[in-house]
Amino acid sequence: MRPVVAGIDVGGTRIKAGLVFQDGTVLARRQWATEPNRGPNRVVGRLAADMRTMAQEAGVSWEDVVGVGAGWPAFLDMGTGRIIEAANLRWRDVPILAMMERELGKPVVIDNDGNVAALGEAWIGAGRGAKTALCVTVGTGIGGGIVLDGRIYRGAAATAGEIGHVPMKPDGEPCTCGRRGCLETLASATALVREGRRRGLRGPGGEGVLSTQDLFELVRRGDERAADVIREATFWLGRGLASAANLLNPDIIILGGGVSRAGDLWFRPLEEEFRRWALPLVAENCRLTPAFLGEEAGMLGAAGLAWQRANGGFAVSPSDAV
Ligand SMILES: [Zn+2]
16 A cells, blocks of 8 residues: 555644645545534544544545644634634634644644645646745635745744735735735725625625625726726735745745736736836746646645654755645
């Protein structure tokens, strides 16, 4: 039997898990509801049981699983393996690493969800072969992760890559982080919808509801107010990406999340703004590209993390890591 690891991506509503070979191919996948209100003990207990069932159904003895990687939607203390706070799960101060190792009976490595998704894309997604990848997810909020030479860059308190909270506009809208005018308040899906409503836009049916899909549909129909909303959001995001790129000089910026699915209507003005504000040498050597792995980026990145740990935990480039 070829060696295999388990990758687990824990979201606020669903847990996605898989058994993954060293070359990134998936042997088995499974997902189920997170049900965080049952509390950490029940959630981790169910997780361990479901992982064993998945392995059994795939014809793998759990004893043969080399290790487990997991992404949590949380601020983590990487030194002690604790969840400091997981706002989406409404959990605080949970010794998650010890709980997982006890229940799963395997070496476990954890990181936050943005970081594992970035590692997944850098390893076997849009960033395959890149040396320095910045991964940005534009959805309800804006998240991100940085992968340097095949390894997640975490920073002093494991919060590196939080591009959504780069301060942009001093008198801007309040942000979930308690400050004002962060990039997230100017360019996330939430911001697009808020600005659309402010300009009196409604969904195509005329009902009061407006989604980002509605907004892009209005742009397609030639609505100037909707086009303004997109121009403004891509202006800020393009500047934000250029700031990050001038600092990091990445060879690739990978864009994922719900808003990125709008395609060229969003991507083209964004890339123009990015190239306007990035230093020429930075812009010339940086590709902007849509994410490739979609919903599986987190699960695959978590598996990639488990493989890095299994292979000795030292720096390895994405292409030869696994
Ligand atoms: Zn913020």
